[in-house]
Amino acid sequence: MTPWIVAGDVGATKANLALFRPWAGSPAPVREETYRSADFTGPGPMVLDFMARAKVEGVYLCLGLPGPVAGGVVRTPNLPWVVHLKDLAGLPGVEDAALLNDLEAAGHGLAWLDPGSLVELNPQAEERAGNRALLAAGTGLGEAILFWDGTDWWPSASEGSHVDFAPRNDEEMALLRFMREEMDHVSYDRVVSGPGLVMIYRFLRRRSPELAVEEVARRVTDPSGDLDQAAVISRSALEGTCPLCLGALEMLVSLYGAEAGNLALKSLALGGVFLGGGITPKILPALRTGRFLEGFLAKGRMAGLLARIPIKVILEPKTALYGAARFALVNLVPG
Secondary structure, three states: OOOEEEEEEEOOOEEEEEEEOOOOOOOOOOEEEEEEHHHOOOHHHHHHHHHHHHOOOOEEEEEEEOOOEEOOEEEOOOOOOEEEHHHHHOOOOEEEEEEEEHHHHHHHHHHHOOHHHEEEOOOOOOOOOOOEEEEEEOOOEEEEEEEEOOOOEEEEEEOHHHOEOOOOOHHHHHHHHHHHOOOOOOEHHHHOOHHHHHHHHHHHHHHOHHHOOHHHHHHHOOOOOOOOHHHHHHHHHHHOOOHHHHHHHHHHHHHHHHHHHHHHHHHOOOOOEEEEOOOHHHHHHHHOOOHHHHHHHOOHHHHHHHOOOOEEEEOOOOHHHHHHHHHHHHHOOOO
16 A cells, blocks of 8 residues: 655644655655634644544655654644654554644655746845755744755754844934833744834834824734734835834844844755745845845954855745655655
8 A cells, every 4th residue: 555644844833744655856745724723722633623624644745843842742832832753653643743843844845846946035145055044034033054964965854943043223212212121031932023123113113103003003013913013014114104114124134134144054055045034035025125135244354255145036835845745755655
C-alpha cells in the first residue's frame, strides 16, 4: 500500500494541513484544510479531524510548530499548548511522526520555490554560495538559519527573535520605554510582528494624537477583538488614508530590516536572506521603499559585507507546508 504523508504548517493564528502522496519532483497536495489554531487544545485533535475528513490512515505525519522543539516537546509561546511528539506518533492511524520548528520547516521548503515565488529587495545583490537566513513576520517573528555544506543547505531552528530588542535611536528608545509599561521583556518578536505593529501605532498615537484618523483609531482599539488590528493599520498605511498608520508601518519595516541584518551577520548569510510569514508579502510595497534595506545595511563597519547579500521576499504561502512534507518524505517514509 502506498503510504500517505500528512504535513502541517501550524501557526499561532491558523493551521494548514495537507495530504500528500510520496512524489518525484515537486510536491502536489491531494487535499488541504485550514483550521483556526485557538479552537484547539493542541494539534492532535485537528490532525484526527483532518484524517477523518480525508478518510486516510497509515500516515506519516510531520508538523511545523511555532516554538522550540526540545526533547520531542514544543511549548508554543503564542499559544497555550504543550505538544509531545510521542502523543502525535501514538495517534490512531499514524505510522510515524516528526515535529519541526515552523521556520525550520520553511527552510526545508525553500528548495522547491521557483524564481517567480521570490521578490528581490536588494538591487546590488550577488548570488553566492553560503549560509542563508530566514525570517518570518506574522503573529510573532520566526527565525532560522540554513547552513551551507558545500552541496546543500541544512535548516536549523532558532529562537533568535526572542533576544532583547535593541533601540538604535531616541524614538526607538521611547518605544522600548512605552512597551516596558506593559511587559518585562521586550524582544524583536514583540516588535516586528502583527501585535508589534499595533503596539507601535499605540506608541505613536500617544506621542502625536493629532495624526490619528478617528475611524482607524476606533477600529484599532475595538474591544471585541474580532478585527485584525494589524491588518487595519497596514492597509490604511498602504492606501495613504492614515498618516499615523504610515508612520507605524515605516517604523516596523525599518526594525524588520535591522533585525534581518542582525541575523545575517550572526549567520554570515552570504547565500541570502529570505523573508516569509503572513505579514511580509502583504506589506511588500512598504518593504520596497528602501527603509528595510536602510535598516538592514546600518551596521557600521559591516555595512560593506551586507551590501551585496540577496534579500528575497517569499510570496509562496505554502513554503513551510511543503517543507514539512519534504522532511517526512526524506526522514519518515520507508525506502
